[in-house]
Amino acid sequence: MLPEIGQFSLIIAFVLVLLQIILPVIGIVKNDRVWMQSCRSLVLGQSFFLTLSILILLVVFAFDDFSVVYVAKNSNSALPFFYKLSALWGAHEGSLLLWIWILSGWTAAVVLAARHLPIAFLARVCVILGLVSAGFLLFLLATSNPFWRYLPNYPLDGRDLNPLLQDLGLVIHPPLLYMGYVGFSVPFAFALSALWSRSMELPWAKWMRSWTLSAFSFLTIGIALGSWWAYYELGWGGWWFWDPVENASLMPWLVGLALVHALMMSDKRRVFQGWTLLLAIITFALSLLGAFLVRSGILTSVHAFASDPARGIFLLELLVVVIGGSLALYAAYGKRLISTVRIEPWSRETLMLVFTLLLTVATAAVFLGTLFPIVNEVLTGQKLSVGFPYFNNVFIPCFIPILLLIPMGPIIKWGKNSILDLLKKIQIVFVVSILLAVILPLAFTQKTAGLATIGLTLGVWVVLATLQTGYEKSKQKGGLLKLSLGAYGMILAHAGMGILVIGISIVSHFEIERDVALSVGETLVLNHEKIQFMDLRRVEGSNFMGYQGDFLLAKTGGESIHLYPEKRTYVVQGTTLTETAIDPGIWRDIYLSLGESLEQDKKRNVKTNVTRWSVRAYYKPFIRWIWGGALLMAGGGLLAALGRRQKGAS
Amino acid sequence: MNVVQKRRLYFVLILTICSLVAVLLVIAALRENINLFYTPSEIKTATIHPKHRLRIGGIVQKGSVKQHNDLETFFVVTDFKQTVSVSYRGILPDLFKEGQGVVVGGYLLEPNHLKADEVLAKHDENYQPPGVNQNAA
Numbered sequence: 001m002l003p004e005i006g007q008f009s010l011i012i013a014f015v016l017v018l019l020q021i022i023l024p025v026i027g028i029v030k031n032d033r034v035w036m037q038s039c040r041s042l043v044l045g046q047s048f049f050l051t052l053s054i055l056i057l058l059v060v061f062a063f064d065d066f067s068v069v070y071v072a073k074n075s076n077s078a079l080p081f082f083y084k085l086s087a088l089w090g091a092h093e094g095s096l097l098l099w100i101w102i103l104s105g106w107t108a109a110v111v112l113a114a115r116h117l118p119i120a121f122l123a124r125v126c127v128i129l130g131l132v133s134a135g136f137l138l139f140l141l142a143t144s145n146p147f148w149r150y151l152p153n154y155p156l157d158g159r160d161l162n163p164l165l166q167d168l169g170l171v172i173h174p175p176l177l178y179m180g181y182v183g184f185s186v187p188f189a190f191a192l193s194a195l196w197s198r199s200m201e202l203p204w205a206k207w208m209r210s211w212t213l214s215a216f217s218f219l220t221i222g223i224a225l226g227s228w229w230a231y232y233e234l235g236w237g238g239w240w241f242w243d244p245v246e247n248a249s250l251m252p253w254l255v256g257l258a259l260v261h262a263l264m265m266s267d268k269r270r271v272f273q274g275w276t277l278l279l280a281i282i283t284f285a286l287s288l289l290g291a292f293l294v295r296s297g298i299l300t301s302v303h304a305f306a307s308d309p310a311r312g313i314f315l316l317e318l319l320v321v322v323i324g325g326s327l328a329l330y331a332a333y334g335k336r337l338i339s340t341v342r343i344e345p346w347s348r349e350t351l352m353l354v355f356t357l358l359l360t361v362a363t364a365a366v367f368l369g370t371l372f373p374i375v376n377e378v379l380t381g382q383k384l385s386v387g388f389p390y391f392n393n394v395f396i397p398c399f400i401p402i403l404l405l406i407p408m409g410p411i412i413k414w415g416k417n418s419i420l421d422l423l424k425k426i427q428i429v430f431v432v433s434i435l436l437a438v439i440l441p442l443a444f445t446q447k448t449a450g451l452a453t454i455g456l457t458l459g460v461w462v463v464l465a466t467l468q469t470g471y472e473k474s475k476q477k478g479g480l481l482k483l484s485l486g487a488y489g490m491i492l493a494h495a496g497m498g499i500l501v502i503g504i505s506i507v508s509h510f511e512i513e514r515d516v517a518l519s520v521g522e523t524l525v526l527n528h529e530k531i532q533f534m535d536l537r538r539v540e541g542s543n544f545m546g547y548q549g550d551f552l553l554a555k556t557g558g559e560s561i562h563l564y565p566e567k568r569t570y571v572v573q574g575t576t577l578t579e580t581a582i583d584p585g586i587w588r589d590i591y592l593s594l595g596e597s598l599e600q601d602k603k604r605n606v607k608t609n610v611t612r613w614s615v616r617a618y619y620k621p622f623i624r625w626i627w628g629g630a631l632l633m634a635g636g637g638l639l640a641a642l643g644r645r646q647k648g649a650s
Numbered sequence: 651m652n653v654v655q656k657r658r659l660y661f662v663l664i665l666t667i668c669s670l671v672a673v674l675l676v677i678a679a680l681r682e683n684i685n686l687f688y689t690p691s692e693i694k695t696a697t698i699h700p701k702h703r704l705r706i707g708g709i710v711q712k713g714s715v716k717q718h719n720d721l722e723t724f725f726v727v728t729d730f731k732q733t734v735s736v737s738y739r740g741i742l743p744d745l746f747k748e749g750q751g752v753v754v755g756g757y758l759l760e761p762n763h764l765k766a767d768e769v770l771a772k773h774d775e776n777y778q779p780p781g782v783n784q785n786a787a
Contacts, residue, residue, distance in 0.1 A: 235744065236743075343657075357665075357668070361668070361669075361672050364672075365672070365676055368676060368680070369680070372680065382686065382687075383686070383687035383688075384684050384685060384686045384687055385684075385685045385687060385705060386680065386683055386684060386685075387683040387684070387685050387703065388683075389679070389682070389683045390679045390680055390682070390683035390684075393675070393678075393679035393682075393683070394672075394675055394676050394679045397675060398672075515721055515740050515741050516721075517721055575744070575745065576744045576745070577744055578744055595741035595742070596741070596742065598717065614721055614741050616741055
């Protein structure tokens with residue numbers, strides 16, 4: 001009964017979404033406020049029914065109702081309770097429902113929070129978000145309904161959740177990532193409404209900024225969590241693989257970063273408004289493209305779990321309609337936005353324009369590398385893949401000038417600047433950054449960082465120059481506490497970017513990755529730290545069995561701790577999985593994961609003193625800085641968003 | 651030329667130069683890093699330069715996996731028509747199993763021997779590498 005109610009509320013939500021499109025449009029045509037006002041209650045009603053149906057699906061999962069196909073395929077009675085709930089977004093149908101629910105949540109937030117918006121504008125925003133929502137709901141109801149049943153013969157137990165997803169990181173990663181992806185629908189809807197309103201005078205850029213900043217921040221956290229998960233769960237110790245699915249999330253992130261900054265120009269100076277609107281459209285288009293790439297299975301990827309050509313084609317059609325429609329609107333009305341304001345060559349406007357262009361170029365490079373295999377296969381029939389060196393080779397040269405520019409943005413003023421003054425302000429910090437990047441690695445490791453010195457210099461430069469700007473700003477305002485939330489946000493986000501770059505530079509140059517064969521009792525030395533293989537025993541969990549290694553890590557300081565990496569076999573699906581053991585630290589991680597048993601004769605009784613296993617033992621310096629920097633960036637973005645809201649209220 | 655036109659000219663010039671540099675970088679990087687994908691049957695007929703990195707997809711032949719002095723592994727990849735032998739040094743992924751689909755990347759040392767530096771196993775029990783039809787066996 002319960003699944004049918006869930007199904008029913010999905011249909012009601014769909015009807016409400018259709019009304020949410022039709023009624024305000026009538027209002028806009030008739031220029032009637034009452035019709036336009038209807039969008040508020042329709043949006044709230046829609047999100048109520050979607051919330052109801054997602055709650056019902058959660059309950060169905062919690063009570064192991066295996067008559068529901070989706071539950072039977074992705075859960076199991078022996079699955080820990082927490083993972084039963086998160087299994088909701090473990091596969092296609094549920095994550096699509098989650099996607100739609102988050103979209104309705106953002107729409108409801110716009111309706112509730114943006115009370116200052118003129119109703120004619122809000123009605124348009126609701127219509128556009130309604131169109132996106134209707135497309136996805138139709139998709140859900142037609143091809144991927146999570147409430148479908150196996151009747152009358154349903155299985156007694158479920159096929160279990162993919163063991164890779166039975167992990168805290170993956171419980172929170174998809175919702176946050178979707179908050180980001182879907183959040184970009186709000187600036188997209190605002191941009192289209194601005195075009196649709198055909199009015200140059202509306203301060204749409206001001207209205208969009210806090211929404212864009214929030215979506216961007218959630219996406220940042222989502223990507224960082226995904227990278228952290230891949231690091232400890234996949235067991236190869238990498239934090240970024242240039243995998244198509246990762247690229248699918250990186251592209252909207254890069255353009256979103258450009259959009260956040262372009263909005264400042266459009267808001268404060270009313271310049272490059274057309275470019276800003278275009279960026280808003282591209283950002284959302286790339287979010288949709290990400291959904292298409294991940295869900296259609298068109299790209300082979302380690303993350304692609306479910307794929308079905310019918311779904312792919314529907315998503316592709318949706319993508320074409322959304323992108324085609326919005327670009328047509330842009331082509332028709334975008335001309336009005338061309339401003340005649342004169343731009344000074346040495347000004348924050350120019351710098352930000354170059355910054356956004358560089359980010360767009362970087363995005364295009366990633367886009368090409370990700371989609372080239374598909375295009376090539378369609379054109380020539382030859383299958384190929386693009387190796388990760390391609391991405392490093394094109395991405396890094398794009399990011400060098402970007403990093404040079406980042407801390408200069410807040411230093412240079414809007415309008416005319418003297419280039420000499422600017423150079424005077426930054427020269428000391430720049431020289432100090434180079435010196436630190438050369439001297440610090442020499443002092444600690446007696447080695448230079450090689451080519452990574454460039455990255456290290458840029459990272460240190462971004463951090464130091466940002467702190468200098470923060471210091472000067474607070475001196476001007478008369479104290480650190482007098483700074484606005486926006487200024488704090490900028491300092492945090494920029495410094496976070498620098499910290500991320502420092503982390504990437506150091507870990508990629510100084511990491512040590514050793515794949516070794518170890519017998520119980522043997523010791524391995526990894527960058528002055530001793531790791532001894534003490535013991536190997538069997539372990540058993542509620543839905544898995546496996547081996548656990550016991551390693552004693554003697555740290556450089558004299559302290560020693562035990563690490564317990566595991567090799568698990570999940571009973572229901574028969575999949576084997578590595579559980580890594582990590583000794584984390586600000587300066588370095590020691591990372592252990594079990595490979596396989598190297599006993600040739602498996603039938604022989606396992607005597608612990610002769611057990612021999614292959615082991616990955618990795619030394620990863622500064623790796624935490626990568627995620628730490630990303631979190632700072634996200635925190636800075638959220639602070640700035642909050643600052644914008646406070647300003648809007650006063 | 652007036653000021654506005656001059657400004658536009660500079661802007662267009664800078665944009666053109668930047669995009670040219672970007673396009674050149676991208677093309678150079680793409681040329682060096684393309685891994686062509688073959689099935690064991692295609693390998694036999696294709697002409698492959700030993701310095702070009704490539705990928706082969708197929709099924710790990712049952713009974714073919716041999717572990718040599720600890721971390722060196724030999725196995726045979728098949729599409730049930732032709733086979734290629736593969737050697738790999740390192741730890742194999744969790745999902746690597748006899749009878750399962752794999753994609754191996756590396757360099758062809760001999761016409762039917764690949765020295766692999768990467769072994770990918772799909773996170774899906776039902777996955778088959780493109781171009782391999784298991785029913786043909």
